[in-house]
Amino acid sequence: MELLHHQQRRTTSVQWPEDVDRRLNILVRAATAAGERTSRAELLAALVTTAEAQPEQLALLLHRYRGLPEDALADDAGRNDLPHVRTPGPRRTTPT
Secondary structure: OOOHHHOOOOOOOOOOOHHHHHHHHHHHHHHHHOOOOOOHHHHHHHHHHHOOOOHHHHHHHHHHHHOOOOOOOHHHHHOOOOOOOOOOOOOOOOOO
8 A cells, every 4th residue: 555655745835934934843843752753844744634625614724824913823932841853954064
């Protein structure tokens, strides 16, 4: 049996508020705390596949999101209870 998460990959560019991006990092850290080894992309894929394709439900989600105050995710900044996860990509080097 072929699994969905093994299908050919497609790159998607997403632009969203910085706090939403930080929230995704928090969710990855929370999954890691539960023993999962995952990535931002895999977590987004899991969230998308579990969303119901019901017009009214999606409209409600959009209305809720659009009505969130600017500081809605402010509590995420202090999540020291979750493990830190090293993100892939270029690493900063210190000048010698």
